[in-house]
Amino acid sequence: MSRQRKILFLCTGNSARSQMAEAFVRAYAGEWLEPHSAGLEPKGLNPYTVRVMDEVGIDISGQTSKSVRTYMGQMHFDYLVTVCQHAEENCPTTFLGFGTKLHWGFDDPAAFAGSEADTLAVFRTVRDQIGAQVKTWLAEVKETVA
Structure with missing residues (x-):
């Protein structure tokens, strides 16, 4: 069995977009991908992010906003995905x-x-866009990663 691959989603505040992407990967592919998220300037988890993810049955209330520095030099990622232009x-x-x-x-x-x-x-529009992108990408890489 191959090792579980790691993916890091990076945005500015790690309050919404990267948190959503991390949660979708955990929900859809957590058995073969280990998702993480971080921000260049972490702002804390946005309450609207928690609400809209809960609407699709994904509880992220336990996730926290983290700095990219938390991971630098500490962990290897197979994938680094920036989810905003600033990042x-x-x-x-x-x-x-x-x-x-x-x-x-x-x-x-x-x-x-x-x-x-x-x-x-x-928030719902962005959530749905991220969910669709994650599903599309997972379908593309599953054969080579899982």
């Missing part, structure tokens, strides 16, 4: 220890300002 442009060049680097750009739902209903709608 793509500012990923530490000294961050050795990853195999394949990917970029999946998503809008930042935490940057939206509006009513609670409108904010939830934005």
Whole structure:
């Protein structure tokens, strides 16, 4: 049996997008991929992120916001996925220890300002985009990774 592969999702605040991606991988492929997430400037887990993930049956209330420094030099990742343009442009060049680097750009739902209903709608849209991207990517790599 092959070893479990590791994937790190990186964004700016590690409050929404990277947390969602980590949770989707854990839910869909946790038996063959070990997901992690981190931020360049961690801001804490956004409560709307927890709410919209709960709506699709994924409890992330126990996840925490972490700095990319937590992982630098500590763990090898088979995949590093940036989920925002800021992380793509500012990923530490000294961050050795990853195999394949990917970029999946998503809008930042935490940057939206509006009513609670409108904010939830934005978070749901981004959640659904991330969930679809994760499913598509998992289908592409499962044959070579699992």
